[in-house]
Amino acid sequence: MEQLEQWRKLFDLGIEIQQVAPWKHLYDGDLIVLHLADHPVPIVVSVMGKNEECFGIAVYHTEKGQKALISMLSGMSTVVDPLSFPEATQEALIGYYNDRNELSEEEYALIKQLGYKFRGKKNWLSYTAFGIGKVARQFHPDEVSLMIECYEQLLPAFAALASGDLVAADLAGRNIHVVTSLKDNQPVVSVLPYNFEHLRPYEDIPFTNELLISKYKKKKFVDRTLEITAFYVPVVADEEHPESFACLLIGADEESEMLVFVDLMETDKELFDKVISAVGNFIDSYGRPRTIHVRLDPLVTCLWDFCSQLGISLEKEEDLIAIEEAVDDLPL
Template sequence: MITKDGSMIYQFKMTIKDSKPPVWRRILVDSQSTFAELHDIIQLAFDWENEHLHSFEFREEPVYGSNFYYIENTLEEFQLPFKKTLSPAEEILEDHFIEVKDKSNYSYDFGEDWELEIRLESVLNPDPDALYPQCIKARRDGPGEVHKIWWLKDQAEETEFDHKAIAREVDEALEPLKRPASNSGQEIPNEEWLRLFKLADDFNKLKPWKRLYDDQIIAVYIPELDDYAFCSILGRNGEEFGLVAYIGQVGLKNLYTLLNDQIDSIDEFARSQSAIQLSLSDREELEPEDYEIIKSLGLSYRGKKQWPLFRTYVPGYYPWTLSKESSYILSIALEEVIKVIKRINTMPFELPDSTNGEFFARTLNNSEEYNDAVLKIDWGELLNYEVPLVVKDLDIKGVQKQFQKANISLEFDSFQLNEPVQNKPEERPFYPRMFVAADSSNGMVIFHDMLEPGPFTEQIQYTFLKLVENINAIPNNVVLQQEAYRHLSPLLEQLNIQSNVKETLPNIDELKQGMLNNLPF
């Protein structure tokens, strides 16, 4: 039997029955997900459109006879007295997948009779910095909403597939569902903590803030990420000391905002960061858990701004303690930054001006050894990427068929609330995102919705469709700010809605200030 302390990660192999060669997906899922959530994952992973009924089938002990039960949505008038049925919205995976190799039969579209075998392959520790579900491997394209008999014939004749590309596409399709694992926590071994504190001590002794400003960035390549940690040294102003490693492309966008003085709100910037931070802090700034780690390692610190404090930042989530992966990333970044600082202290040299997109970098050569390089970033390419239309064509056509254009002009915007919410004890708190629409003519708020953090493009496009359904009309004009317009414009074009971009939205701004000032509520 699986033993667990909080949420675990289930590695499932999902295979379409009767497919030859087999069509399957290997997907990592939070063990505390509901079966309703697992159904959504399956639909996206196999390119289905959620247009038909579905059911999960399990066999109860003993394994002989007809001892089955089902997890499905069944209208009360159609429930059979002899059929044991549970609600997919209420049942969670770990209560039904008890042992590795446990399996369930998933049926979809009872006319076409699609069937999946869902087998639990292994149980993994969650990574608090990772988002789930994840597709880690896939074989062959999903069927979509086609006749099963035709698809089985066609797929058997196809021979060439880029399986890695298919896995990437499936994982991208899962983006709207990705979340941190519930109660995620992965113990960092003491030897790794000791290594990290030793690096923090070495960094502190070098006092790099005496020579470097926080806009003199050192980029360190992290092989496991196949990307860079962009390291900014804090302390030149004599107030906050330490190092912030901005992680990957999201972190790089954070850094651009910082380097070019485009921060409108420090709090909003902090909530948008993808970063890992070492702070040299005062004793009273440590949480009890931070002090307990130091004490358990037999370490001691004295004085102001001498206590190492480590935090991770994930966009939309509350700052949190390190995971095993983030401790590894920070250790590599600190090691390479320390090497550079020692050289600067003995043989001073100038770092490139990072505001122009040039970074002094530590990269790996063919011998897997770090050496110096100059990393050039095209800020325009990074920031002005083409935003895709992520709403399905079927959803757009459905809205156009069901709702008529109306002579309505709406303000539409999104903002994060400034008080974190925690769904479960020990789960990482998050900052809810509000989507609001107001009638431009009278200022009346006619729609609002609150979501957990997720991919912004998907959220704003699907929420706009929800707005249309809520008001039973397609507005002929929408007034937005620039960032919302960038992510919503592909959908507005499809719906033939006019748009105006403005710096301020008076009606929504008034609501926003009222909500932020009156929290908690």
């Protein structure tokens, strides 16, 4: 019963937010930052609906989710590869305003259980939790509580924005900051411009197997460039991880545009071992490539120390042409 009351509170707040329609005033790249006392990192909020297609409030409550958001808005693929299944590319709690036919059976059942009688287009509320590499699902109880807390802080600011009464004091008093848009560099409201210094950089993983390093150093260099990336595919990892999508690790020779390795990972936690093993097998078979191109920061952290010890140049590269060509031929 208590959980249903929490859901009802969240739905009621969602209805109030819909009435002030913040998407009339904000673009999805105009980010709002909330500082909640009990949350470990500042929370980033994006308002969807300016294009009048998809309406909602997206709450990016984790560092990983915020890195993926910034990567997406800046047009750089540093966290999640764009080849990934779209559902697996973001980490956020999102409150949507849907049409009836867009609801799942579970979402519709919750609405009926709570006693709401929504009608019309974009008036049916639903709440979906996304995770990078994860299957989308309905909120857990702690996520319902977090979304309520965010909505309670956002609602007065949205109402002030709608009425034209938004001033610095209104936002600063609630620890809400409207950030300069990452899309066009134009501020929505000049209120304590916020940066993302709280986001910690990825840390390089040391490679400590001296026997393997000694073995690979005996291999000659070959004039070949490897392209490597990893992306999520629309296949559930396995019975033990039904909440996760499988991740495909793929490597291609830049000149020939031929695949040199493909490996399916059950979770991205296998990335370090899998990519080191794949590159090691390549070195055993052909020699040390002079250059490796990757576009994801997690791959840089896995390979940086390994490549440094072997004299291989590891470079960030957004356009992995060989991989793009090779993936087109895969039965995905």
